[in-house]
Amino acid sequence: xxxxxxxxxxxxxTRGQQVTLSCSPISGHRSVSWYQQTPGQGxxxxxxxxxxxxxxxxxxxxxxxxxxxxxxxxEMNVSTLELGDSALYLCAxxxxxxxxxxxxxxxxxxxxx
Amino acid sequence: xQQVKQSPQSLIVQxxxxxxxxxxxxxxxxxxxxxxxxFPGKGPALLIAIRPDVSEKKEGRFTISFNKSAKQFxxxxxxxQPGDSATYFCAASIGGANxxxxxxxxxxxxxx
Numbered sequence: 001x002x003x004x005x006x007x008x009x010x011x012x013x014t015r016g017q018q019v020t021l022s023c024s025p026i027s028g029h030r031s032v033s034w035y036q037q038t039p040g041q042g043x044x045x046x047x048x049x050x051x052x053x054x055x056x057x058x059x060x061x062x063x064x065x066x067x068x069x070x071x072x073x074x075e076m077n078v079s080t081l082e083l084g085d086s087a088l089y090l091c092a093x094x095x096x097x098x099x100x101x102x103x104x105x106x107x108x109x110x111x112x113x
Numbered sequence: 114x115q116q117v118k119q120s121p122q123s124l125i126v127q128x129x130x131x132x133x134x135x136x137x138x139x140x141x142x143x144x145x146x147x148x149x150x151x152f153p154g155k156g157p158a159l160l161i162a163i164r165p166d167v168s169e170k171k172e173g174r175f176t177i178s179f180n181k182s183a184k185q186f187x188x189x190x191x192x193x194q195p196g197d198s199a200t201y202f203c204a205a206s207i208g209g210a211n212x213x214x215x216x217x218x219x220x221x222x223x224x225x
Contacts, residue, residue: 042217043157043204045214056212094211102159103158
């Protein structure tokens with residue numbers, strides 16, 4: 001079974017731009033979560049989507065948004081980029097049971113200049 | 114506010130040693146406590162997880178000890194190997210493996 005894939009793996013943007021990251025979950029998984037990882041703040045939960053609906057949301061500004069498609073693929077968008085948005089953005093997928101394991105992708109490394 | 118506090122920040126042990134990483138939490142509603150291992154350039158991978166109805170869980174060389182009254186849990190790695198050198202994260206959540214609150218991570222180095 002293929003793992004969680006994320007594209008692109010690396011991205012360089014400048015302040016004020018917007019960016020869209022993509023995540024393809026493990027086949028059959030309907031839950032997709034996004035996390036931001038930085039050296040200072042560690043891993044922080046952004047939001048979770050399940051069957052195209054946002055089910056949970058972390059404490060991030062509205063510049064961070066996401067969506068999920070009918071095939072469970074998910075995209076995350078960050079508008080008006082700030083220097084502090086430089087981070088590794090991780091996507092994780094899991095099955096629909098609360099006892100299911102969450103599997104992480106390799107992440108997208110975003111650098112904002 | 115850090116929901117899960119993890120220590121130490123870094124740890125160096127000799128091959129065969131037993132590194133211990135500790136985590137503490139405040140929210141008594143947490144009911145799922147996983148440990149993740151992350152290698153450079155990779156996403157975190159689940160090692161082992163525990164729920165508060167048990168005090169210990171072993172999987173291979175990895176053991177979680179859980180103290181519900183103290184709101185603490187720890188990871189022990191038996192017979193550590195150089196290949197165990199990685200960053201380890203504890204986490205906690207309510208109602209399953211979604212919306213995980215992570216500790217700040219422990220960078221483990223196992224010296225041959």
